Amino acid sequence: MSTGMEPVEEFRLRAREWIKANLGPLQPWDRTQHCKDDEEELVAVARDRALQRKIFDGGFAGICMPKEYGGLGLSPEHNRAFNEELAGHEYPSRFAVPTFNPCASTILEFCTAEQKAAHLPAILKGDEVWVQLLSEPGGGSDVAGITTAAVREGDHWILNGSKVWTSRAWWADWGIILARTNWDVPKHQGMTVFLVPLRAEGVEIQRIVRLNGESEACQEFFTDVRIPDSDRVGDVDGGWTIGTRWMFHERMGHNSPYVTYPSGLSQSAGHEDSPVAIARKSGKIDDPSARELIGEHRELGVVTRALQGRIADAATKANKDMSAIDRLFRGVASVRRSTIAFELAGSNASVWDEEEEAATDAVGMNFLMRQISCIGGGTTEISRNVVAERILGMPREASGDKGVPFREVPKGPKRA
Amino acid sequence: MWHELTSDQQLLRDTTARYLADHVPLDRQRKNRDSAAGFEPAYWTGGAELGWIMPLVSEDMGGGSVSGRGIVDLSLIAYEFGRHSAPGPLVDCNVVASALSDVGGEAHADALEAIMTSSAIASVCLGFAPWQQSGEATVTITRDGEELVIQGAVKPVESAGQATYFLVSGRSDSGTTQVLVPASTSGVSIKNLKAIDVSRKFGAVTFDAVRVPASALVGAFGQAEAQMTEQVRNACVMLCAESVGAMESAFAMTTDWAFERFTFGRALASYQALKHRFADMKSWLEASHAVCDSAADALADGTSRAAETVSSAKAYIGEHGVELAQDCVQIHGGIGVTYEHDLHFFLRRVTLNRLLYGTPGDHRRWLAQMQIDKEMAA
Numbered sequence: 199m200s201t202g203m204e205p206v207e208e209f210r211l212r213a214r215e216w217i218k219a220n221l222g223p224l225q226p227w228d229r230t231q232h233c234k235d236d237e238e239e240l241v242a243v244a245r246d247r248a249l250q251r252k253i254f255d256g257g258f259a260g261i262c263m264p265k266e267y268g269g270l271g272l273s274p275e276h277n278r279a280f281n282e283e284l285a286g287h288e289y290p291s292r293f294a295v296p297t298f299n300p301c302a303s304t305i306l307e308f309c310t311a312e313q314k315a316a317h318l319p320a321i322l323k324g325d326e327v328w329v330q331l332l333s334e335p336g337g338g339s340d341v342a343g344i345t346t347a348a349v350r351e352g353d354h355w356i357l358n359g360s361k362v363w364t365s366r367a368w369w370a371d372w373g374i375i376l377a378r379t380n381w382d383v384p385k386h387q388g389m390t391v392f393l394v395p396l397r398a399e400g401v402e403i404q405r406i407v408r409l410n411g412e413s414e415a416c417q418e419f420f421t422d423v424r425i426p427d428s429d430r431v432g433d434v435d436g437g438w439t440i441g442t443r444w445m446f447h448e449r450m451g452h453n454s455p456y457v458t459y460p461s462g463l464s465q466s467a468g469h470e471d472s473p474v475a476i477a478r479k480s481g482k483i484d485d486p487s488a489r490e491l492i493g494e495h496r497e498l499g500v501v502t503r504a505l506q507g508r509i510a511d512a513a514t515k516a517n518k519d520m521s522a523i524d525r526l527f528r529g530v531a532s533v534r535r536s537t538i539a540f541e542l543a544g545s546n547a548s549v550w551d552e553e554e555e556a557a558t559d560a561v562g563m564n565f566l567m568r569q570i571s572c573i574g575g576g577t578t579e580i581s582r583n584v585v586a587e588r589i590l591g592m593p594r595e596a597s598g599d600k601g602v603p604f605r606e607v608p609k610g611p612k613r614a
Numbered sequence: 615m616w617h618e619l620t621s622d623q624q625l626l627r628d629t630t631a632r633y634l635a636d637h638v639p640l641d642r643q644r645k646n647r648d649s650a651a652g653f654e655p656a657y658w659t660g661g662a663e664l665g666w667i668m669p670l671v672s673e674d675m676g677g678g679s680v681s682g683r684g685i686v687d688l689s690l691i692a693y694e695f696g697r698h699s700a701p702g703p704l705v706d707c708n709v710v711a712s713a714l715s716d717v718g719g720e721a722h723a724d725a726l727e728a729i730m731t732s733s734a735i736a737s738v739c740l741g742f743a744p745w746q747q748s749g750e751a752t753v754t755i756t757r758d759g760e761e762l763v764i765q766g767a768v769k770p771v772e773s774a775g776q777a778t779y780f781l782v783s784g785r786s787d788s789g790t791t792q793v794l795v796p797a798s799t800s801g802v803s804i805k806n807l808k809a810i811d812v813s814r815k816f817g818a819v820t821f822d823a824v825r826v827p828a829s830a831l832v833g834a835f836g837q838a839e840a841q842m843t844e845q846v847r848n849a850c851v852m853l854c855a856e857s858v859g860a861m862e863s864a865f866a867m868t869t870d871w872a873f874e875r876f877t878f879g880r881a882l883a884s885y886q887a888l889k890h891r892f893a894d895m896k897s898w899l900e901a902s903h904a905v906c907d908s909a910a911d912a913l914a915d916g917t918s919r920a921a922e923t924v925s926s927a928k929a930y931i932g933e934h935g936v937e938l939a940q941d942c943v944q945i946h947g948g949i950g951v952t953y954e955h956d957l958h959f960f961l962r963r964v965t966l967n968r969l970l971y972g973t974p975g976d977h978r979r980w981l982a983q984m985q986i987d988k989e990m991a992a
Contacts (some may be wrong), residue, residue, distance in 0.1 A: 474982075474989050483986070486979060493929065493978025496985050500926035501905045508904035511617055520900075527897045585896050586889035590869060593884040 210279040216256050221287040228291045232558050243369050246290040250324030259322040262455040267318035274455035284460040299454035300447035301328035301374050308432050308440045331361040331375035339580045342385045348377040357423040367416040368403050380435050381605040388604055389437035393429040410563045449521040453510045470559040473542055480544040495538045498531040522584035529578040532571035540565040615693050616907050622680035627690045634698040640956050643813045651776050652813035653701040662732035670712035683914035689855035696859025699959035701813030703773040705852045709845045710736035710781045713832055721829050734778035739768040739819055741784040744843040745980040753784035755791040764821040774817030775806045788836030811962045850928040853967040854906040857935040861899050864960040868942040898934040925981045929974040935964035
């Protein structure tokens, strides 16, 4: 800890005063990033950019970012204090994840001074919204099995391939991308990380419509996109070293010290009814078995929060893989809570009135989408492998690609 | 348990752990299956000397805790009880001691002194619990002139056969009443029962028109609901901490087994089907640690979240402690259900603790009521 850092409690008081004077109450847009249509979403995006600029001008952006890149150079305790003071206030929610984390946290850890100077201040001023370009249509959990390729051509790289499940890429500015640069070595040794502007020539972005009709996720197609070598991050073929840290940051999610967001704000809280309200509507509120379900729903919320606190503590102190426990628990608990809401609704879950409720808030639709909490951001099956192998030290799963040049790894079905 | 303890807390925990390992190893408990108390009097006296029955008692009354947050220190002791599957009425003696300390005064000073020094054992007869509707009470306490009349029965009561005192909660017309009743009082009958734990003993206690003087009251007549609720929450935190300790032992034992046991030429630990179950168990274990610590912290600090955190912990650990222990049995195979193996001690402990001071169902209905009240107020 450097000397002369402002004491946390002094910083807190200063933050409290500034927040009260400058930020309004929490908006529906801040609680969930779902908007009723694209027009409303673009208004929300513009509001978030302006709000981030306001925080920057107020001297509170990038609390844990170094001063030379526009941040404050303070500690995670300062960020936590700010987040606590921010509770109940509006905030630029579209910057939190993935722009601040894992994008900015990865840029800070691996980029050159020139690259950091080009992007970190722009992020903190609200000028650049970032996305992470990791998953591909050909493979979900096997991140290192990517086939989007970059080929060197003089002082440029030519990028071809496709990335998928990128949240809100259609209005974002930049992406951090993992691409294959060497097919003649085992998979982990042939990848490189690049920074890519999403409005570059050859980038096409399509929306993915989910079964509930919502379309925040995107798929990007890269056709002969030219990336200057100055936008390469780290060593050629050294991308996996960055990738593993990038995914560690990703697992930290909103718990990262680089993320500013109001404490106590549940990331999944939408406009959906509470279990009590659902049970009232279905007439089950006085049924003892419904009461047990309502209690269990609350219990899982309380336990999730307690575990998050314990892991955030352990993750920074002892074992970074502990975040896989948090991910596994949240996934499974969220599935159970969705099922409880569905049970409490009874046959009401089959329909909803679109004048009163959005599809993304309807109990039945949330039940159909239930597994997303065990899929998005790395499946719970992968988390279970991480817990068993890296925390409990159990033997690793056999793989068909270990030590094999990536070119020769089986990539499609072969049935006798 | 907490990642960081003060050096005094660490010492308390280590001393307790060493004492339990020396005095009540599982081999000795295995042989004590048929002993009436489940432990030797000297064991309980030694524990009292280590400070087991002091943390919730005020310093004025001769108690005190090493950290100044009694329930937190007590949950460290309870955690070691769970890890060692230790015998003795830790929960009830502490609950009664805290109840007597909180009301203060001279009326119960001798009883409190006797409980704290281990010369008396005190048990809790929860004839009316905070999650129950008034019609569900099993004990009623009425006034008759200067006397109180206790009618009803309670089961299970820990160490009923060894107890010198019973702290009885019952329903009165005007609310909840608590009285301290000597076990020798006329009309009190005790029947020892077989229980699922090896070393913790239980019985049924019946009160047949038992008459006690008004000085037996603990708190005011008909107005003991708040203190009883606080007692139940303290008990729940101790039981949760104990179960987390038992889960930790069962899980550690089963993880070792997975590395040692080979089948089809491979360690059990190499099968993904089992690795994933271990991962689930590890997530339950960490979640149990987390919510148990939160509950103790919230109760110690008297925060507004204490009520829902304690009931969440009791419901979650009640359910998942048992599921974890049963999964450990499954992964051990047949040897997991033998009396010679150590695993059953921990299975018994988490199963028993699931049932005492409110089942997961009781606490979930209580939580639901809290949620309904909160949403009505909003």
